[in-house]
Structure formats: structure tokens, C-alpha cells
Amino acid sequence: MSSESVIVTPGRRLGLTQEYESGPGTYVRNGMIYSSILGTKKIEQALAETSDDSIKRPMLFVERQNTKFAIPVIGSEILGRVVRINPRAASVAIMMVDSAPCQEDFQGIVRVQDIRATEKDLVQMINSFRPGDIIRAEVISLGDQRSYFLATTKNEHGVVFAQSEAGNSMIPISWEEMQDPKTQTIEKRKCAKPVT
Amino acid sequence: MDMDDTSEQQQVAFAMHTFERIHHTEFQRRFLSQNTRHDGRAFSQFRATHVTKGTVSTAQGSSTVRIGNTTVVCGIKAEVSEPDVKTPNEGYLVTNVELSPMCSARFRPGAPSDEAQVASEHIHRLFGKAVDLATLCIESGQAVWSLSADIVCLKYDGNILDTAILALVAALEDLRLPEAQLDSATGVVSADRTIARQLTLRKRLFPATFALVDTYLVADADDAEEQLATTSVLVVLDDSGRLANIWKRGACPVSNETIHQCIESAVERAETISKTL
Amino acid sequence: MSANIFDRRRVNGPPRSVEPLYTDEGDVKPFTNGGRADGRSLDQLRPIFIKTGPLAVQPTFSPTAPSGSAYYEQGKIRISCAVYGPRQGRKSNPRMGSFDCDFQYAPFSCSWKRRPHIKGADEKEIALILEQAMAPAIRLEAYPKACIDAFVTVIESDGKFATISAAINCISAALADAGIELYDIVAACSMSLNASQWVSDCNQAEEDVSQCSLFVSRMPSADEITYLLQQGKTMPDQTDRAVQTCSNSCARVYAVLSRYLQASMEQPAS
Known part of the structure; x- marks a missing residue:
């Protein structure tokens, strides 16, 4: 798909919290975003329109193709x-x-x-x-x-x-x-x- | 566009997953009524079978057998013991099947489940005549070989009997028994692994299991189909083409025709596996 | 003659049996003139092979199949691990999930006497070690009220500490394969002290003649050690050196684990 589809293992550094938002499949530690699952690193570009003044950062997330098993969370x-x-x-x-x-x-x-x-x-x-x-x-x-x-x-x-x-x-x-x-x-x- | 296709595929995949999870029986029946199975096999088709011998070096004989996803490792350990008073020239061949919670969420931790106990007992009796126990004698009335064959299931996806039987046959063929001698003064048995002999199997066994799901007879049912099956038939042939064992179990009666069909398919299956073993 | 436990739920053999005295052991020493019997250098690890996921294509979702699985080989060590979860736990903590580990040796896995089917104290101890080594790496707060179970079976063992390290690596691979959220993959490696020299990744013969053995399990991204166990006596600075060298070996194991996991994702999806 995109030229940027890199497969990452858990614990890999993906980016800084200053530049990206952390999405599903990632966690933050000491200002750095790390991957938390085995999957493909993806970047979702920020939406053009934002209601607040803060600049919306692109979201960094890790995606996995195979069906993941779910657990019930409030609201699901x-x-x-x-x-x-x-x-x-x-x-x-x-x-x-x-x-x-x-x-x-x-x-x-x-x-x-x-x-x-x-x-x-x-x-x-x-x-x-x-x-x-x-x-x-x-x-x-x-x-x-x-x-x-x-x-x-x-x-x-x-x-x-x-x-x-x-x-x-x-x-x-x-x-x-x-x-x-x-x-x-x-x-x-x-x-x-x-x-x- | 690529994106739409994959998202649509994902939606269809989700709907199928939902249907399968919620209405498991109905899901399987839909396939069977269309003359096929949920993994695309024909009714009489067995899954890909792989047999490897000598996979465990700490055991005197070992094998790993894989039928589809069902994976089993059989290891035979040879120890020395006193023979039974009634049979002073015969050794022991003790078979056990281990179905642990590791191989499937179906099995609970703790004591062996009913399924494991039944499988162990049946295979133990089946192989009672396969090995000539007199060849396991070291010193009549004093020392004999005791072979412990442990069949450990690593992954369970139905049809444990076929897999276990094949694993045991392969492991027995792989077995190398060291030359042993009893020192009557000290009572110690010493053995030399550099001079090892193979065990001669009286007969090699080729199993084939069939399951009856509603009115459909399917060969080599996997876990999903096994849960729906009312009856199953195990046919074991030996290498001379004779019937070594037939075991029909389950609450539903089967016709003579069905048994004949099973035996015919089992003969074909025996030919195929004898080349793999 | 040693007694065999009579288990009425299993097929039992003779009440007593013992291994024969093997006369072919010979004088093969594991260490000769600074070299190892299998030709490895002192810090060389045995080759690792990992296979994750189902062996045959899983056509449809199966509720009783494990979420993730791994088969691990390191030299002659062969271990299989299956991970189930997240599923309903008995411990039900609303803030975090729980992680349970079950460890067993197959009856034919050890080079000495056949193991009885009933779990011994050493298997329970190792299960606890594995739990404590792996739990810090799992993001349990992402799975409230749920539990994750890992089952490990040793098919063939070759060196007690090496087998424990291999089990940790195997569980890491299985957890990654299951898609469980982890802080990092845990890599472990073992060492033994022989004639004042630390030797990496010793097999059974080498461990038997060593004065001391230890293993370290590590999360490289955080540079944290999750478990350290030593058996035997040494001077403090010897242990210091060993932990340093072992951590470097863990980094090498980590690289191998990552490579295999990445390769498993690159395969066409089933």
C-alpha cells in the first residue's frame, strides 16, 4: 500500500509526542511514542479543520490485520x-x-x-x-x-x-x-x- | 478502488465471523448442505499429514505428526523394571495421551479429561499386540524393558486419535533399544547405546476417523465439525490390508452402508499414509 | 528401584522402574583446553529458530484455538507455547488484567529419568519465574477484569537455565503473535561459570560441570532487567561482569526474535 508500511515489533520507538499523537497500538513514555503490538506502523494525517486553537498533530498508530480478540469496555x-x-x-x-x-x-x-x-x-x-x-x-x-x-x-x-x-x-x-x-x-x- | 474493496471485504468478513460465533451449528450446516466443508475440503478428503521421526533426542524413540493443525509429539523412554510374575518374559509398552489446556481451550487444567483417558486406554489396547513384548526381555523373570510412550498434544484441532496412532507407529519405528545386560551379582542392568537395535513391529497401523454430522459422513473432522458430530467411526488397518480395529462411538446408530463406506475410505487412506510413514 | 506413582486416571506401567546404567558415556568432557565440545566459542549462542502462529491455514475463527502460539528451538532445546486471552479471569481486578503462566516438562524431555505426569515442585517454581519475568512487559492496564494465560510445554530440554531462558523467549514470541499489548519483547539468556570463565548459553553437560549458573531476562527498549536468577557461589564482581555480558547476549537474542516476528507478519495473511 503506502511506501511507508514498516512492520514494527512491540517496544520500537515510533516518534516524539511533540510531533505526533499516539493512537491505538502505541504507548507513551518520557515524551516518546513506542509501539505496543506487532503490526504495521501507520500515520494518519491531521484533519484540516479544528475547533480549538491547538495544532492537530498527525496520529501514529500500529495496525494489525488479523482479528484481534476483544474485551468488553464501558460504552461498547x-x-x-x-x-x-x-x-x-x-x-x-x-x-x-x-x-x-x-x-x-x-x-x-x-x-x-x-x-x-x-x-x-x-x-x-x-x-x-x-x-x-x-x-x-x-x-x-x-x-x-x-x-x-x-x-x-x-x-x-x-x-x-x-x-x-x-x-x-x-x-x-x-x-x-x-x-x-x-x-x-x-x-x-x-x-x-x-x-x- | 483498493481501499473500498478491502473495507467491504472486512465488512463481509466481520459478518461471517459474527454468524459463525453466534450460530455455530447453523454456520457449519450451511457449508455441508452445499456439499462442501468450511475449509473447502471434500467430504472424503483428509487434511495434509506430515510425519517426522527422531525429533526428540532425549527420548529413545520419537516422532512429530501433524494432521492439519492438530500437532502431536510422541516420545518413548525406555527404562528397566522387573517383569510381571505372570509374564516373566514380557516387557511393557505403556501408552498415554496428554491433552493439556495448552492445546485447546476445551481442556481444563488438572487431572486428565475424559477424552484423554479414553484415548489413552484405547490406544494402549490397540498397540498391545503391535509389539512383540518378548523382544523386550533382558533376563527372563528378572529384568525387562519398560517402554513409556507419551503422546503430548501441542495443538488440538480435532481427530486426536488418528494423529496419536500415527505418532506412536512412527516413534516405535524410530526406537533404538540399547543392548542391555543384567549383572546378577549386583542386580544392576547396564546398557550400551552404541549398540542399539530396532524394534520389529508385528504390524504397522493406519488409522482413519470419520464423523457423522447430521446425515453427512465426513472424513477427518476438525474441531469445529467434531463438536457437531453425533457419531464417529475409527477404522484401523494394518499393513497387510486387514482390519485391526473398528470403533464406532456416539449416540446415533449408523447403517451397514456407512460402515462399508468408512472401510473403503480407510483403505485408500492407508495407502496414502503408508508412503509418508 | 524407584517407585512410579500410580495414577488411576492414566495407563500405568510397572510399579517400579529405573534407567539402566549407560556404559557408553565415555570421557567426553564438555570443556577441553578452553574450547567447547560442540565447537562454539565461549560467548556464542546456539542457533535459534522460531515459528509463530498456526501451522496450517486457519480457515475460520475457532473459539478454542489459542490467540497466539510459538514454537521455539535453540540448539536441541524445543519449546512450545500457547497464549489464551484476553478472556474472563477468576481474579477479576477492575483496574488491571492478570497474567498466569503454566509450565510443564513433557515426560520424555529430560536426558535423565522420565518425568512423572504429575507436576513437580520445580515445574511450579519455573512457572512462577516465568510469570514474574513476563508480567512487567505486558500492558495489563489495557485489559481490566480479563486474564491472559500462557501455557508452556518443554518438548526437549538441554540445560536448566538455558531452558528457562528459552521459555521466556518463547512466551514473548507467542504474546506478540497474539496481539497482546506489550511494553517490549522480553529476551533472556543464560550463562555458566566454569574455571573462572563465564560461558554463554550452556547445554546440560556444560551446566553440570559448572560451579554457578545464572540467567537474565531483559526489556531492551527500557533497558530494564525483568528477572535475574543465580544458582551457585561467586564473588560480587564476577556476577557483575556476568550480568553485563548476559545483557549483551540478550540484545542479540532480541534481534533474532524481532527478525522472526517481523518475518511472520510479512507472510501472506491466512
Whole structure:
């Protein structure tokens, strides 16, 4: 690609903090930017327009082609499978974070007050999630010893895929209902708004 | 443009990764229903097999076998012990398969898993007749060779049995037993490594494992396919073309036709590997 | 006759077995007239070979495959390492991730008696050494609540300190291959004192006749030593000299590691 694609190993000096911003795959020590992963050194040019007076420096980052395994961070969007439900919380096995797969399923929980944004006290778990559902959620906190805390309050978060009691894949018909196309039965779920 | 292509490719790749991660079974079934497998092989195709002998110099016999990504090292250490009272002229060949958490996230640290125990026991019994244990005798009733064959799995991607059996055959062929003598006065066995003899294998064994995923019979299932397989069939042939072992395990019954198909494929496979070994 | 541990979960051999007395050892001395038996000079290291990543092309993502792996050879030493992570840890620290190391010798890896399957105290000690040598190099604050596990298996060992150094190099390569954020690659090298002379990278025969052995593991970019272990007695200035020379050897190992890692990236992506 560019003539400047140099492969760097961790610990290589890339540039000075005076001249560059440090991006992903790098760390700063004593005014020097070092690479932190094995990858290709890349420079992203500064944007022309800046709102503040400070001069925007080009960003130095190290990129790696192969899929990297992700861990959940606050604010990231996750895809997971509901493992267990009880009236207070649903246990979720987090499988993907921001479109990157996880090495092993992380444990998360969606508490009943984090399922919906409005009418939180009227939410019932059995009408929102069932075990086996695939949900899209956001990480709101690193949580306790065992699980991350997740929330499905946004419109585009909720159940993306579910099987009916008959075993068929259901189609969402509204934000709170899904229908089995073969048996025509309707089941209640907190559905995610489909992304067009 | 180049950039658009790669970003589009990346998007498609992500979508495929997502589908594979979330709906693992459905993902594999899509390939099988199209008469192919997720790595592009035909149903009856085995992965690339590499056998190297003599890879560990601290062992008296060793080999490294690789079938696709599944890699196994077999090392045979020869020690001296007293024979069993019931069989004063026979030595020992003890086989163990190690499936540690290193080779796959599937295995937990600690005691050997069920899979490892089953594999060890089966291979141990399979090779019980492969070596003439009387050739391991040093002094009848007093000293015999005890061969410990340890098969250590470095990377696990399905089909550990085939890999382990091939590794053991290769290691036994690589084995050089030193000439040993028992000094009856002191009871010490001394050995001279410069005069080493090869062990004659009664028969070489050529394994072939098949897995039944839904209704599809696939040869040499890798880890992803193994998880979906309901049944698997191991066919072991010896170098005279005779059947040494058939092992069908799993909850699903198979038809006679399927077994015949397995045996036929195993014969072809035996011909191919006998050239590699 | 030494007793073999009866393990009901494994196939067991005879209750007692012992190595025969080998009469062919001869008088081959590892050091003769200032020269080494294998023809190396006193500060020459054994040739290193590294292979990272899966051996066959991985067609699709596999959740049980390691994130990174490396196979390392240094002379006759052969070590394989697999890194899993970042994954959910048991220790769950919200500020930093944790790093765990597991070390084992294969039963046929040592030139003396076959090792039992059950881990001995020395394997546990070496696992701790490896953890302490590698942990300073990993950016654990980038992986809160997660844990990174490294598993090392020694296929063939040739010199205890040399094997530990090789294990450290192997884990470094595997961590880099896994894409784990590191401050630097850790390179390690060992030395032994024989007849008042420090000899680099000794094999088993040479270590057996030496009075003292040590190894140093180093992060060159920060010029920091992550681990230093000495076994045997010396004068303080002798150790000083050794650490200096060993650090230089580590720099050479580091160069080899970097070259192999860069070459692995240049290969067409699977």
C-alpha cells in the first residue's frame, strides 16, 4: 500500500509526542511514542479543520490485520446469548464486542431496571428475554466480581434473534412483540430496532 | 478502488465471523448442505499429514505428526523394571495421551479429561499386540524393558486419535533399544547405546476417523465439525490390508452402508499414509 | 528401584522402574583446553529458530484455538507455547488484567529419568519465574477484569537455565503473535561459570560441570532487567561482569526474535 508500511515489533520507538499523537497500538513514555503490538506502523494525517486553537498533530498508530480478540469496555456494543433469567436479572454470555469476537464468552448481566428506558418498574423479565435469545446490548459498567453490567435501554438494543417455543426463528413485529411465521403465535420480547 | 474493496471485504468478513460465533451449528450446516466443508475440503478428503521421526533426542524413540493443525509429539523412554510374575518374559509398552489446556481451550487444567483417558486406554489396547513384548526381555523373570510412550498434544484441532496412532507407529519405528545386560551379582542392568537395535513391529497401523454430522459422513473432522458430530467411526488397518480395529462411538446408530463406506475410505487412506510413514 | 506413582486416571506401567546404567558415556568432557565440545566459542549462542502462529491455514475463527502460539528451538532445546486471552479471569481486578503462566516438562524431555505426569515442585517454581519475568512487559492496564494465560510445554530440554531462558523467549514470541499489548519483547539468556570463565548459553553437560549458573531476562527498549536468577557461589564482581555480558547476549537474542516476528507478519495473511 503506502511506501511507508514498516512492520514494527512491540517496544520500537515510533516518534516524539511533540510531533505526533499516539493512537491505538502505541504507548507513551518520557515524551516518546513506542509501539505496543506487532503490526504495521501507520500515520494518519491531521484533519484540516479544528475547533480549538491547538495544532492537530498527525496520529501514529500500529495496525494489525488479523482479528484481534476483544474485551468488553464501558460504552461498547456487545452481542450475546441469554443464558439464564430470573425476575431480577438476565445472565448473558458475551460473544462479540463491537464486531470483534471474544476468545471465550464473558459473563454479563442485564438487570431488570436496565432493560427499558421508560416505565422501568413495569418491566417483566419473562416478557423481555428468554434463555437462548441473542441480544445486542451496551456495557454500562465493569460490574462486580463475576459479571459486566449491560443495558438494552436504547431502541437499537434488545433481542435480535429468538426462537419461538415451537422452535422456529421469530420475526420482530413491534418493539415488544415477535411472531413465529409458521405457527403465527406472538411472543413478547424487548426487540431491537432493525438496523437498515 | 483498493481501499473500498478491502473495507467491504472486512465488512463481509466481520459478518461471517459474527454468524459463525453466534450460530455455530447453523454456520457449519450451511457449508455441508452445499456439499462442501468450511475449509473447502471434500467430504472424503483428509487434511495434509506430515510425519517426522527422531525429533526428540532425549527420548529413545520419537516422532512429530501433524494432521492439519492438530500437532502431536510422541516420545518413548525406555527404562528397566522387573517383569510381571505372570509374564516373566514380557516387557511393557505403556501408552498415554496428554491433552493439556495448552492445546485447546476445551481442556481444563488438572487431572486428565475424559477424552484423554479414553484415548489413552484405547490406544494402549490397540498397540498391545503391535509389539512383540518378548523382544523386550533382558533376563527372563528378572529384568525387562519398560517402554513409556507419551503422546503430548501441542495443538488440538480435532481427530486426536488418528494423529496419536500415527505418532506412536512412527516413534516405535524410530526406537533404538540399547543392548542391555543384567549383572546378577549386583542386580544392576547396564546398557550400551552404541549398540542399539530396532524394534520389529508385528504390524504397522493406519488409522482413519470419520464423523457423522447430521446425515453427512465426513472424513477427518476438525474441531469445529467434531463438536457437531453425533457419531464417529475409527477404522484401523494394518499393513497387510486387514482390519485391526473398528470403533464406532456416539449416540446415533449408523447403517451397514456407512460402515462399508468408512472401510473403503480407510483403505485408500492407508495407502496414502503408508508412503509418508 | 524407584517407585512410579500410580495414577488411576492414566495407563500405568510397572510399579517400579529405573534407567539402566549407560556404559557408553565415555570421557567426553564438555570443556577441553578452553574450547567447547560442540565447537562454539565461549560467548556464542546456539542457533535459534522460531515459528509463530498456526501451522496450517486457519480457515475460520475457532473459539478454542489459542490467540497466539510459538514454537521455539535453540540448539536441541524445543519449546512450545500457547497464549489464551484476553478472556474472563477468576481474579477479576477492575483496574488491571492478570497474567498466569503454566509450565510443564513433557515426560520424555529430560536426558535423565522420565518425568512423572504429575507436576513437580520445580515445574511450579519455573512457572512462577516465568510469570514474574513476563508480567512487567505486558500492558495489563489495557485489559481490566480479563486474564491472559500462557501455557508452556518443554518438548526437549538441554540445560536448566538455558531452558528457562528459552521459555521466556518463547512466551514473548507467542504474546506478540497474539496481539497482546506489550511494553517490549522480553529476551533472556543464560550463562555458566566454569574455571573462572563465564560461558554463554550452556547445554546440560556444560551446566553440570559448572560451579554457578545464572540467567537474565531483559526489556531492551527500557533497558530494564525483568528477572535475574543465580544458582551457585561467586564473588560480587564476577556476577557483575556476568550480568553485563548476559545483557549483551540478550540484545542479540532480541534481534533474532524481532527478525522472526517481523518475518511472520510479512507472510501472506491466512
